[in-house]
Amino acid sequence: MLLALPFLTDELLGRGWVRILDFALLFIMLALGLNIVVGYAGLLDLGYVAFFAVGAYTYALLASPQLGLHLPFWIILPIGALIAGLFGALLGTPTLKLRGDYLAIVTLGFGEIIRIFLNNLNAPVNITNGAQGISQIDPISIADFYFSRSHEILGITFHSVHQHYYLFLALTLLVIFVSSRLQYSRIGRAWMAIREDEVAAAAMGINTRNIKLLAFVMGASFGGIAGGLFAGFQGFVSPESFSLMESIMILCMVVLGGMGNIGGVVLGGVLLVVLPEALRNGAGPAQQWLLGKTLIDPESLRLLFFGIALIAVMLWRPAGLWPSSTRRRELEAVDGVAQQEQDTVYDAKH
Amino acid sequence: MSLLEVHDLKVAYGGIHALKGISLSVAQGELVALIGSNGAGKTTTLKALAGLLPYSGKAHYQNTSLLHRASHQRVLDGIALVPEGRGVFARMSVLENLQMGAYIRHDKEIAQDIERIYDLFPRLAERRSQLAGTLSGGEQQMVAMGRALMSRPTLLMLDEPSMGLAPLMVEKIFDTIRNISAQGVSILLVEQNAKLALEVAQRGYVLENGNITLEDSAANLLGSAAVQRAYLGS
Numbered sequence: 186m187l188l189a190l191p192f193l194t195d196e197l198l199g200r201g202w203v204r205i206l207d208f209a210l211l212f213i214m215l216a217l218g219l220n221i222v223v224g225y226a227g228l229l230d231l232g233y234v235a236f237f238a239v240g241a242y243t244y245a246l247l248a249s250p251q252l253g254l255h256l257p258f259w260i261i262l263p264i265g266a267l268i269a270g271l272f273g274a275l276l277g278t279p280t281l282k283l284r285g286d287y288l289a290i291v292t293l294g295f296g297e298i299i300r301i302f303l304n305n306l307n308a309p310v311n312i313t314n315g316a317q318g319i320s321q322i323d324p325i326s327i328a329d330f331y332f333s334r335s336h337e338i339l340g341i342t343f344h345s346v347h348q349h350y351y352l353f354l355a356l357t358l359l360v361i362f363v364s365s366r367l368q369y370s371r372i373g374r375a376w377m378a379i380r381e382d383e384v385a386a387a388a389m390g391i392n393t394r395n396i397k398l399l400a401f402v403m404g405a406s407f408g409g410i411a412g413g414l415f416a417g418f419q420g421f422v423s424p425e426s427f428s429l430m431e432s433i434m435i436l437c438m439v440v441l442g443g444m445g446n447i448g449g450v451v452l453g454g455v456l457l458v459v460l461p462e463a464l465r466n467g468a469g470p471a472q473q474w475l476l477g478k479t480l481i482d483p484e485s486l487r488l489l490f491f492g493i494a495l496i497a498v499m500l501w502r503p504a505g506l507w508p509s510s511t512r513r514r515e516l517e518a519v520d521g522v523a524q525q526e527q528d529t530v531y532d533a534k535h
Numbered sequence: 536m537s538l539l540e541v542h543d544l545k546v547a548y549g550g551i552h553a554l555k556g557i558s559l560s561v562a563q564g565e566l567v568a569l570i571g572s573n574g575a576g577k578t579t580t581l582k583a584l585a586g587l588l589p590y591s592g593k594a595h596y597q598n599t600s601l602l603h604r605a606s607h608q609r610v611l612d613g614i615a616l617v618p619e620g621r622g623v624f625a626r627m628s629v630l631e632n633l634q635m636g637a638y639i640r641h642d643k644e645i646a647q648d649i650e651r652i653y654d655l656f657p658r659l660a661e662r663r664s665q666l667a668g669t670l671s672g673g674e675q676q677m678v679a680m681g682r683a684l685m686s687r688p689t690l691l692m693l694d695e696p697s698m699g700l701a702p703l704m705v706e707k708i709f710d711t712i713r714n715i716s717a718q719g720v721s722i723l724l725v726e727q728n729a730k731l732a733l734e735v736a737q738r739g740y741v742l743e744n745g746n747i748t749l750e751d752s753a754a755n756l757l758g759s760a761a762v763q764r765a766y767l768g769s
Contacts, residue, residue: 371638378624378635385622385679388585390610390639390686 191350203346205462207418210353211411213454214360216438217447218407221364223436224445224509225373226400227380229289231432232276232296236405238427239272240265240412242303242313245422248323251314258325262413269409270402272299277401281394284383296432303424318423325352325417332417349418356414360407364447367403376400441498443505452507460494461487537562538721539584539690543592546576546583553579555745556592561690561723566716568724568732568753570766571742577725578619580742581692584723585609585616596690610639615688619695621679625668629659632667632678636685645685652681655711673704680711684720691715692723697731709735729766733757741766 194202219233243265247256256264276295280288307315324333332348367373375396378386387393416422438457443449468483481489498506537560546554554576561567571577583590586606594601596612604612624632633652637645653660656677662670667678676696683691696712697705705728713735716722726732733739733753741749741762749761756762 374631374635375638377627378638381624381626382618382622384587384618385624386635387587387606388610388616388618388622388683389635390607392605392607 187354188351191347195347200344200346202462203344203350205458207346207349207353209455209458210350210357211415211418212435212438212458213357213451214353214411214414215408215435216442216450216454217357217360217364218404218411219435220404220439220445220447220450221367221376221407222400222404223439224450225368225380226376226397228397228400229285229292230401230404231289231293231429231436232299233292233404233408233435234427234429234431235276235296235299236269236272236408237412237415237431238299238303238424239269239405240409241416241422241426242319242412243268243409244413244416245319245322246312248417249319250321251319252312255323257327258323258417259327262410265413266406266409269412270406273401273403273405274398276405277398281397293429293432296427296429300424300427303427313424316424318421318425320421322416322420322422324420325349325414333420353414353418356410360410361447361451368445368447372396372399437495441495441505443508446505446507446509449505449507449509453505456506461491464490538565538597539723540595541584541593542595544580544583544590544594545592546579546588546590553745554583554590557740557742557745557747559740559747559750561721563689564716564719564721565738566712566722566724566736568726568729568736568739569742570726570729570732570739570756570762572727572766574744575742576745577727577742578694581616581619581694581723581725584692585614587616607639610686610688613687613689614692615683615686615690616692617676617679617683617694617696620698621672621675623667623670623675623678623682625666627667628664629667629670629678630663632682633659633685636682639686648685648687652684655684655714656681671704673700673708676700676704676708677711680708680715684715688720690721690723692725694725695727696724697726697728705731729762730757733762 191203191206194206215233215237218236219230222228222230222233244261246252247254247261247264248258276292280291283291303313304316306313313319324331326332332352333345335345336343336348375386375391378389378391379393379396383393434457438453439450441457442451442453464487465483468486469479472479472481539561541560542558543556544554544558545552545556557580559567559569569577569580579588582588584594584601586601586604586609596614601609624635627635630649633649634645637648658674659677659681662674667675670678680693680696693712696708700708709731712722712724716735724732724736733756736753739751739753739756740747741756749756749759751759
């Protein structure tokens with residue numbers, strides 16, 4: 186199903202939609218990375234797009250005429266993950282003692298700092314080429330296989346977007362695998378303990394400092410990988426791709442889908458990439474057909490629907506569309522607590 | 536030499552001196568109560584000893600200084616804290632809470648110890664797969680105590696175990712504290728409920744405004760006019 190998807194989409198909806206699928210996969214990777222920080226460790230990060238940016242610029246700088254470097258893809262991707270991870274530690278270290286809204290504000294600032302740096306690192310030495318961004322980035326290639334060129338394999342023509350789809354799919358599956366292994370590992374349980382109660386977690390013998398840093402670093406490196414793929418896929422990066430709005434979107438994928446649940450996060454990523462595009466493409470013609478004219482600009486309609494969807498989900502499915510099993514149990518159990526309180530007093534008496 | 540020796544312990548929050556140099560000790564197997572009113576510095580004492588607050592002065596545990604031991608290392612040393620307000624992991628089941636208690640352990644007897652906790656608190660056995668956040672206050676206190684015992688501590692520090700519990704539940708909890716003490720675990724018990732604490736303890740300290748003002752056997756403290764007047768309301 187997943188393997189045939191790009192061709193089905195191509196047939197039914199056109200090639201532009203395969204490209205959207207590719208982006209959906211990138212955003213799933215990002216959302217899964219953020220899920221480690223927000224969903225597992227409970228650290229609200231509003232500047233997550235910074236790590237996406239670091240990964241993208243790492244790739245752009247190491248494989249473009251900008252610095253005259255042309256390292257191969259399979260070397261840059263791990264470097265990008267590593268550097269993004271370092272930036273994760275850079276953000277994590279000074280914020281270890283912050284929680285909740287305070288942490289959110291600092292991370293928000295961090296995201297903006299990175300973007301503004303990228304915007305202004307063109308003088309006195311031109312590193313990032315400022316607001317113009319870096320273009321002519323080397324396409325993703327492994328040995329002599331260029332993902333940007335069409336190939337004919339077994340009589341089927343694979344276009345650039347198809348090939349990227351399979352590459353991104355493979356890496357997304359890897360990220361899912363790592364995420365799920367982490368969730369049930371000793372580290373994953375330590376993250377959840379910190380999320381629930383940090384003092385108690387420390388009292389259990391968890392090295393809360395290192396474990397929290399690790400969440401930042403792991404989450405950031407996932408973002409770095411997605412960033413590298415983004416740069417290679419687009420062939421162009423500029424600071425405007427890494428605005429606060431992107432951080433918010435990624436956070437929405439995690440929250441809407443179901444914080445802490447891998448399936449939910451994947452669902453959130455797919456919906457928040459595909460639905461706005463569907464609206465963008467569908468809203469104009471639909472209005473023409475119904476009203477005979479375009480009354481509302483599809484772009485603003487998109488944001489309107491997005492807002493309505495957010496409110497609706499928070500009202501009716503506060504744990505997300507596909508919540509983790511414990512979150513669901515928790516919400517179901519709330520009604521039962523009062524009864525139990527009485528039971529306990531009863532039991533204590535008898 | 537006692538298991539825990541504290542000498543001239545001071546803790547300050549910014550400019551406010553919460554502990555102004557207290558000294559206390561807990562011998563191996565002893566149950567010591569630290570009583571005092573709100574804001575006297577009881578919780579601060581336990582947090583400092585657990586490595587959750589910076590302090591000055593001396594705190595020696597098993598004859599080694601705790602000064603440079605981080606909180607997680609102190610758990611390895613055998614000091615367990617049941618924090619104020621219980622601090623159960625609300626979105627984990629009772630069983631998962633108990634397993635978290637064994638976080639520092641890698642041996643094969645964890646499952647066996649969990650059964651032992653269920654023997655101590657049969658209530659938890661019935662509720663093992665329920666989320667801890669949905670339990671009653673008393674049950675949460677049991678989870679917090681059971682979880683702390685899972686690290687196989689030599690010194691168990693309890694912070695206000697009676698807080699917010701129905702009187703009958705308090706009785707149950709204190710029976711269990713006596714029971715744990717009888718099994719040889721040393722206990723430092725912080726309580727506002729002076730009468731209850733002194734009834735189970737062997738020795739006691741009275742903490743007032745960051746200073747220890749009285750120190751005696753629990754029986755003597757219970758009989759002392761000063762304690763009677765200040766904490767027992769008679």
